[in-house]
Every structure is written in structure tokens, then in C-alpha cells.
Amino acid sequence: MGYQKKTGKGRLDKYYHLAKEQGYRARSAFKLIQLNKKYNFLSSARTLIDLCAAPGGWLQVAQKYMPVKSLIIGVDLVPIKPIPNVITFAEDILTDKCRNRLRQEMKTWKADVVLHDGAPNVGSNWSHDAYSQTELVLMSLKLATEFLNKGGTFVTKVFRSKDYNSLIWVFNQLFRRVEATKPPSSRNVSAEIFVVCQDYIAPKKIDPRFLDAKYVFEDLLLNKAQTSTDIFAPETKKNRRQREGYEDGDYTLYKKIDVMEFVKSRDPAGTLGGANEMAFTSEEAIEIAKLPETTEDILLSCKDLRLLGKKDFRRLMKWRAGLRERYNLEKAEEQPKIDENAGGEDGSDIEGELDALATEEVKKLKKERKRQNAKRQRQLIKMQLNMVTPTDIGMEQDGGDPLFRTDKIVDSNGNKVLKEINNADMATVEPDVDFADEELVELGSRPIEPKRARDAAADNDDAVDSDEERRLIEIESQMDEMYSEYMDHKRERDAQFDIKRKRAAEEEFRGFSDDEKAQRNRPGSDDSDTDSETESAAETDQEMSDDDDDGDDDEIRSMMRKAKKTKKQGPLSAAQDVKLAGRAALWFDQPVFKGVGSVNLDDITDDEEEVDGNENGKSADGARVDQSAGKRKRSALDADDEGDVEMASDDDDESDFDADSGDEDEGDPNNVELNDEERQADYDLATPEAMTMVRDLANRKTTKEELIDKHFNRYTFNDIKDLPEWFVDDEQQHNKPTLPVSKEAVRMLREKLKALDARPIKKVAEAKARKKMRASKRIEKVQKKAESVIANEDMTEAEKARNIDRMIKRATKAKPKEKVTVVVARHGNRAVQGRPKGVKGKYKMVDPRMKKDLRAQKARDKRSKKGGRR
Numbered sequence: 066m067g068y069q070k071k072t073g074k075g076r077l078d079k080y081y082h083l084a085k086e087q088g089y090r091a092r093s094a095f096k097l098i099q100l101n102k103k104y105n106f107l108s109s110a111r112t113l114i115d116l117c118a119a120p121g122g123w124l125q126v127a128q129k130y131m132p133v134k135s136l137i138i139g140v141d142l143v144p145i146k147p148i149p150n151v152i153t154f155a156e157d158i159l160t161d162k163c164r165n166r167l168r169q170e171m172k173t174w175k176a177d178v179v180l181h182d183g184a185p186n187v188g189s190n191w192s193h194d195a196y197s198q199t200e201l202v203l204m205s206l207k208l209a210t211e212f213l214n215k216g217g218t219f220v221t222k223v224f225r226s227k228d229y230n231s232l233i234w235v236f237n238q239l240f241r242r243v244e245a246t247k248p249p250s251s252r253n254v255s256a257e258i259f260v261v262c263q264d265y266i267a268p269k270k271i272d273p274r275f276l277d278a279k280y281v282f283e284d285l286l287l288n289k290a291q292t293s294t295d296i297f298a299p300e301t302k303k304n305r306r307q308r309e310g311y312e313d314g315d316y317t318l319y320k321k322i323d324v325m326e327f328v329k330s331r332d333p334a335g336t337l338g339g340a341n342e343m344a345f346t347s348e349e350a351i352e353i354a355k356l357p358e359t360t361e362d363i364l365l366s367c368k369d370l371r372l373l374g375k376k377d378f379r380r381l382m383k384w385r386a387g388l389r390e391r392y393n394l395e396k397a398e399e400q401p402k403i404d405e406n407a408g409g410e411d412g413s414d415i416e417g418e419l420d421a422l423a424t425e426e427v428k429k430l431k432k433e434r435k436r437q438n439a440k441r442q443r444q445l446i447k448m449q450l451n452m453v454t455p456t457d458i459g460m461e462q463d464g465g466d467p468l469f470r471t472d473k474i475v476d477s478n479g480n481k482v483l484k485e486i487n488n489a490d491m492a493t494v495e496p497d498v499d500f501a502d503e504e505l506v507e508l509g510s511r512p513i514e515p516k517r518a519r520d521a522a523a524d525n526d527d528a529v530d531s532d533e534e535r536r537l538i539e540i541e542s543q544m545d546e547m548y549s550e551y552m553d554h555k556r557e558r559d560a561q562f563d564i565k566r567k568r569a570a571e572e573e574f575r576g577f578s579d580d581e582k583a584q585r586n587r588p589g590s591d592d593s594d595t596d597s598e599t600e601s602a603a604e605t606d607q608e609m610s611d612d613d614d615d616g617d618d619d620e621i622r623s624m625m626r627k628a629k630k631t632k633k634q635g636p637l638s639a640a641q642d643v644k645l646a647g648r649a650a651l652w653f654d655q656p657v658f659k660g661v662g663s664v665n666l667d668d669i670t671d672d673e674e675e676v677d678g679n680e681n682g683k684s685a686d687g688a689r690v691d692q693s694a695g696k697r698k699r700s701a702l703d704a705d706d707e708g709d710v711e712m713a714s715d716d717d718d719e720s721d722f723d724a725d726s727g728d729e730d731e732g733d734p735n736n737v738e739l740n741d742e743e744r745q746a747d748y749d750l751a752t753p754e755a756m757t758m759v760r761d762l763a764n765r766k767t768t769k770e771e772l773i774d775k776h777f778n779r780y781t782f783n784d785i786k787d788l789p790e791w792f793v794d795d796e797q798q799h800n801k802p803t804l805p806v807s808k809e810a811v812r813m814l815r816e817k818l819k820a821l822d823a824r825p826i827k828k829v830a831e832a833k834a835r836k837k838m839r840a841s842k843r844i845e846k847v848q849k850k851a852e853s854v855i856a857n858e859d860m861t862e863a864e865k866a867r868n869i870d871r872m873i874k875r876a877t878k879a880k881p882k883e884k885v886t887v888v889v890a891r892h893g894n895r896a897v898q899g900r901p902k903g904v905k906g907k908y909k910m911v912d913p914r915m916k917k918d919l920r921a922q923k924a925r926d927k928r929s930k931k932g933g934r935r
């Protein structure tokens with residue numbers, strides 16, 4: 066048994082070997098075997114189409130598990146090696162050609178099973194791959210809808226991506242049973258799962274939008290929400306002619322229901338959302354139409370349910386509640402349930418039970434709300450770690466959907482209470498607070514109560530009972546759910562865009578534009594503006610400017626301050642600043658900031674930023690004050706160009722500064738190639754003076770201009786023409802001011818040197834490497850020996866193990882130095898040939914004379930040393 070070879074993802078796993086053993090062309094064959102074991106769709110199938118079938122593992126399984134003489138067709142982009150009794154051809158399943166060819170092969174038959182295991186080439190862009198895979202899935206579903214028999218099965222591979230839920234929704238519209246599963250042979254590291262759709266409904270007509278990738282993946286959730294219960298969403302009014310949403314098997318565009326269906330429905334909001342008109346056709350409904358409570362308004366609302374506003378909706382719900390009471394429907398429905406639970410107890414118990422149910426429902430809603438808040442909180446934390454962008458958490462919601470605008474929320478005096486609401490603990494907000502387009506007023510013990518509720522309380526006729534309230538709560542929660550779905554969808558869309566934008570920014574990032582800086586500095590400018598958030602990468606490129614040193618310094622400082630504020634402020638302001646924080650992270654990711662000490666944001670005050678004591682420490686966002694200070698130092702020392710920004714390279718020494726570009730003191734900067742020593746001499750913080758300067762700059766004790774000024778004196782512009790060289794040299798040594806040196810700078814420099822000293826010297830490093838090499842050679846030897854032991858068939862497994870264990874112990878055991886016994890060649894040991902008697906182990910014969918001579922020599926040396934000192 067040698068070493069188990071493992072390439073990417075541990076490819077050579079159990080199923081790989083099993084597939085080889087059993088003659089399957091691909092290990093994926095086991096996925097189908099396992100799926101079939103669970104759902105058993107192959108044994109009863111007579112016709113099967115495998116889309117994306119190469120190399121043919123699934124076809125082999127189909128051929129093995131389906132009855133003989135079944136029709137099996139496999140198609141793939143690449144040709145499939147022939148399999149007995151299987152028709153294969155090479156086509157792209159996304160083309161019409163493939164469809165026609167399938168039609169040709171299928172003749173008048175219909176398929177019992179359609180399989181799809183397609184996967185596009187998986188590259189580095191995960192979100193794109195997942196998308197094209199889902200497109201493949203949708204196309205295979207399209208083919209399945211064309212070729213599948215009623216009751217047929219469609220099995221497809223799906224990658225867990227943002228489109229997953231949309232796909233599942235579509236499957237559910239076309240199949241009675243849809244289950245997602247991951248067979249054991251599918252690697253855990255893979256995002257793939259398999260969806261088994263059984264019992265194909267085979268509707269006569271399918272809305273083409275179901276199978277249109279653009280529609281399904283872009284707008285599905287939104288539209289779905291609009292058509293189910295979102296009947297008071299303003300968008301519905303605008304788009305009321307675009308009716309969507311179908312029930313199983315019902316694919317008509319216009320849906321008319323009987324009023325009683327609504328009255329009896331346990332999901333009235335859903336019923337209303339799913340229909341266009343309510344008619345009074347049944348006998349009971351005709352009776353209802355004659356009742357006084359069935360007002361003109363109600364009749365009008367029933368005519369076009371898509372036109373319902375929120376008030377209409379509530380009116381209908383109240384009307385329904387009255388009817389249910391009149392027909393005792395509530396009791397009829399609740400009684401058996403309660404009897405079941407209460408075991409046939411008396412009326413008061415039933416009341417109690419109802420109350421308990423109601424409180425439980427409210428509790429559930431609160432719990433859900435808390436969960437949503439926790440989710441939002443998590444998003445926020447992620448965002449602060451730059452894992453997502455503000456658009457991802459939908460912080461812009463206040464300005465967005467009018468349905469959720471909080472700026473309309475006012476107290477009884479007409480003051481806006483947005484602030485209080487923002488500060489409030491959302492988990493404790495009453496679930497029936499109306500955040501929609503109605504005014505909210507303070508009322509009694511309830512801090513915020515809809516005006517509508519107050520009116521309702523005043524008007525006895527309109528009063529809603531507790532059941533109805535519960536239903537309204539339900540509707541409110543549905544609204545919340547729909548909104549969160551919408552936000553999720555939006556977030557997902559943004560995420561894809563954001564990845565691209567981030568990538569583009571990472572690939573080529575040079576700085577920020579003046580425009581943007583100006584905008585940020587402008588009072589009242591809104592950093593959380595989503596429009597600016599969605600600037601294209603091209604714009605970012607355009608914005609890049611590297612010609613203003615001061616500006617860059619200010620930028621860094623302002624970003625640090627912003628980041629610090631982000632820490633202190635609440636979540637909303639944090640979201641507004643996070644875009645900037647993200648940018649700051651990008652900015653500090655530049656190579657110029659490598660190797661410079663981190664900044665403790667808490668230690669920075671607006672007036673003075675303290676430099677982190679640890680010069681080499683790295684902060685999470687890579688902000689490095691020392692480095693920016695070093696940059697300033699360079700700028701200051703160069704002193705010949707205002708807008709010179711220096712880029713530092715990642716050198717051996719972390720604080721070394723390198724000039725990739727920029728003007729040099731003399732000549733063409735591009736031609737100046739500095740070697741390490743020169744660079745160190747010129748740019749390293751190798752002197753206490755340089756270190757002091759840099760620290761002063763970083764701590765804003767001085768400015769670049771002041772530094773530059775200090776280096777000019779009355780001798781600077783002396784005309785040195787015609788002066789003797791020795792004089793000029795001498796002058797240059799003495800006409801410069803002595804630069805100040807701070808204690809802290811000296812200490813830092815000393816520490817830096819200490820760190821340098823602590824590095825192992827070359828010889829020690831070489832000796833260590835030799836030792837390592839010897840050890841690895843020993844291990845190699847043992848390995849070889851172990852292999853031969855393993856191959857030895859005469860030994861038992863236990864013997865082999867013991868042997869190898871011994872060998873490893875021997876190889877890794879450090880050998881103690883053997884003791885050498887010194888034997889003086891005197892008395893019996895004189896002129897002895899070979900080992901002297903009674904001596905074991907290593908020995909060394911020494912001449913007694915030699916020993917005496919050696920001792921005498923040592924004594925002489927000692928004496929002469931003493932004499933010398935005197």
C-alpha cells in the first residue's frame with residue numbers, strides 16, 4: 066500500500082475506483098445510481114433523454130437500469146463513444162438544431178425521463194459560471210417540457226447560486242413533486258446539488274417567460290411577490306395589465322373566482338392576490354350580494370382585484386370577517402381543531418385556547434422579526450469587514466420604496482418620529498405598526514398606532530375582532546416577507562455587479578479623483594448614495610489621480626477619521642461611511658503601504674493621530690501611518706516637485722522605501738536604477754533624523770512644506786562657480802542645520818536594528834539547512850525500506866507495522882555521542898596490540914610522555930601569559 070495520491074479535490078476517491086472497477090466512464094455514474102435508488106425513476110421508464118451526457122456515465126447507468134429495448138438518447142457538445150442500444154449525437158443543447166435532432170430521434174414518442182448533468186467550464190468567476198449553469202438548466206427544462214410525458218421525471222444538476230430559488234420556483238410550477246438532494250457520491254466541496262422533479266403536469270400552454278432566463282433570473286421574485294399577495298403595492302396598479310402568476314395546471318392569464326372562495330379561504334390574501342376578479346355566481350354569493358354590508362365600494366373592488374389599494378383591501382377583509390361571522394365559518398373551522406387539542410373541553414377553554422393561539426402567532430411574528438434584525442446585523446458586520454457593500458443590506462430603503470418610507474411617520478403633533486424609530490429596538494416594535502402610506506399617531510399606551518386603527522376604534526361598525534387583527538398581523542408580516550424577498554433579490558443582483566466592480570478596482574487602482582474628494586468634502590454630501598455606489602469600474606479608473614501629495618495625505622487622514630467614526634456611530638451612519646471604509650481598505654492595499662506599522666483607529670483623535678508603537682505590525686485594513694509618513698518624507702526630501710507621489714516596493718526590510726517612479730534629484734528619473742544599498746542610503750529610515758522627520762509628519766507636528774522650508778538656508782543659492790572644490794566640500798558639510806532627533810525615534814531605530822541583529826547569520830542558517838537536508842535524506846531511505854517491507858508477502862500486517870515503526874524510530878532518534886575512553890599506554894597497557902584489557906566501547910591510546918608534555922606546555926603558556934601582563 067503506497068501513498069494515496071491526491072490531486073485537486075481528492076479526485077481519486079472511492080467512487081473513482083468503483084467506477085473504474087465497474088466499467089463506468091465517469092464517477093458521476095454513481096450520482097445517478099444513488100438518485101435512482103432514492104426516487105426509482107429508471108426501472109419504469111421506457112424512453113430517456115440525457116442532456117449533456119458525455120462521456121456517457123449516466124447513459125451507461127440508464128442502459129443498465131432501464132428495461133431492455135428502451136429508447137435512450139444522449140447528447141453533448143462533445144461526441145460520446147458508442148454505448149450499445151443508446152443513440153448519441155453531438156450538439157449544443159442551447160441550439161434549435163439540437164431540438165430538431167431530438168425531435169427527429171424521438172419521432173412520436175415522449176420521454177419518461179429527461180436527465181441533465183450539464184456544466185459549463187468552471188473558471189475563476191464563480192458567479193458567472195453559476196449563471197451559465199442555471200441557463201443550461203433552464204434550457205434543459207425547456208427541452209424537458211417539450212419532450213416529457215405527463216407524469217414524467219426531470220432530473221437536473223443545479224449549482225447553489227443566487228438563482229437557485231428562482232429555478233426551484235419554476236420547477237414547482239411545472240412538476241407536482243420537486244426535491245433537491247445531494248447524493249453521497251457528489252463531493253462535499255462541490256456546490257452542485259440535484260433536483261428531482263417528478264410528476265410532470267404537462268400543461269397545455271406554458272408562459273414562455275417561465276423558461277426565459279432573463280425573466281426567471283432577473284424579475285421572477287419580484288413579480289411573484291406582486292402576483293401573490295402584494296395587491297396593495299403601487300407597482301401592481303401601474304402594471305395591472307401585466308398579470309402573472311399561475312396555479313398548478315392553470316395557465317390562463319385572467320382568473321375569476323367566486324366570492325365564496327374568498328370568504329371560505331384560509332389564505333384570503335393569497336386568494337385575492339392570485340385572482341383578477343371576484344364574481345357573485347354561486348347561490349351563497351348571490352345572497353351575499355344582496356346584503357347591506359356588500360356596499361358599492363365592495364362590489365367595485367371585487368370587479369378588479371388588481372386595482373385594490375390598501376384601504377380597499379382592508380375593507381374587503383373586514384367584509385369577509387363579517388360574512389364569516391354571519392355564516393359561522395370561523396367556529397366551524399376552528400372547532401374540530403380545538404376539540405382535538407383541548408380534548409372536548411367547555412367553551413371557556415376554547416376561548417382560552419384561541420387566545421393562546423393568538424399570542425403564539427404574535428410571538429412567532431416577533432421571533433421572525435428578530436431573526437430578520439439579526440440577519441441585518443450580521444450583514445452589517447460583514448459590511449464593516451468589507452465583505453459586502455452597503456447596497457447589499459439595503460440601507461437605502463428609507464429613500465427607496467414608497468411603501469416603506471419612514472419619513473411619513475409623525476407623532477400626534479405632526480413631528481417626524483423617524484429618529485426614534487431608527488434608534489428603537491426593532492425586535493420590540495409592535496408587529497401591527499403600519500409603516501405604509503398612512504399617518505401614525507400616538508395613542509394611549511401603545512406608542513405608535515395607525516390613524517386607521519384610531520378611526521376604527523371610534524367607529525363601532527368598523528371594529529375588527531381579534532381574529533381579524535391576527536389576520537391583519539399576518540398580512541403585515543407577509544408584506545415584510547415580500548419586502549425582504551425583494552431586498553434579497555436586489556442584494557443578489559448588486560452582489561454580482563459589486564464583485565465585478567471590486568475586481569476592476571483591484572486590478573487597476575491609482576487613487577481618487579478630485580471630483581470625488583470634493584464631493585465627499587461637500588457639506589451634506591451623501592456617501593451612501595446608491596448611484597455613486599454603482600459607478601462603473603471605468604469611472605473609477607478615470608477618477609484616479611496621483612498628482613497631489615497633499616491631497617492624498619488629507620485623503621488618508623479623512624479616511625481614517627471616517628473609519629473611526631464608523632466604529633463609533635450606529636449602524637445607519639456606519640453604512641453611509643462604509644463605502645469610504647471599503648475604499649480606504651483598497652487604498653491601503655496598495656504596495657506602498659506594505660511593511661508599515663498599523664494604526665489603532667481608536668487612538669487617533671481629530672487633532673492628533675498617534676502612530677502605533679509597533680512599527681512592523683499590520684492592521685486588518687492595511688492602514689499604515691509610518692508608510693504614509695515615509696511617503697511624505699520622500700516627497701519632502703525630493704523637494705523638487707509638488708505633486709510627487711512615491712510608490713514603495715515590498716523590499717526585504719519592511720520599512721524600506723523604493724522609488725518606482727517619480728523625479729529623482731537629477732537627470733531622467735526613469736533612467737535612475739538604484740541598487741539596494743543606494744536605495745537604503747537614500748530612502749530608508751536609517752537615521753534618527755529621518756525617523757524623527759517621518760514621525761513628526763505622521764503625527765502632524767510638521768508639514769511637508771515646513772520640512773522643505775527648513776532645508777533652505779541663506780547658503781542654498783550661493784554661487785559656487787569659480788570657488789575651489791575643497792572649499793565647496795567643506796561648506797556643504799557645515800552650512801546645513803542640525804536636524805532634531807526625538808527619543809522615540811532613536812528607540813524605534815534601535816529596535817529595528819535589534820531585529821536585524823536577531824536574524825540568524827549565514828553560517829548558522831547554512832548549518833541548519835544541512836541538518837534539515839540530512840534528516841530528509843534519512844526519511845527518504847526509511848521510506849524506501851518501508852516500501853520493500855510492505856511488498857514483502859511473507860510478513861503479516863502487524864509485523865510490517867512493527868518493522869516500519871522501528872525503522873522510523875531509528876531514523877528519527879538523535880544519536881548520542883559515543884564516549885571515548887582514553888587509555889594511557891603504561892604498565893600492562895604498554896606496547897599492547899589491539900584493544901587493551903577491560904576497555905569497552907571507543908577508546909584512544911595515549912602516550913604517557915605525550916600527556917606529561919601537554920601538561921607542561923599548558924603550564925608554560927599560562928606562565929608566559931601572566932608574565933606578559935606584567
Ligand SMILES: C[S@@+](CC[C@H](N)C(=O)[O-])C[C@H]1O[C@@H](n2cnc3c(N)ncnc32)[C@H](O)[C@@H]1O
Pocket residue numbers: 090091093094116117118119120121122123124140141142143156157158159182183184185201
Ligand atoms: C459533468 S459532464 C456530464 C457527465 C455525464 N453525466 C456522465 O455521467 O458522463 C458535463 C457535460 O456537459 C456538457 N455540456 C456543457 N455545455 C453543454 C451544451 N451547451 N450543450 C451540450 N453539452 C454541454 C459538457 O461537454 C460535459 O460533457
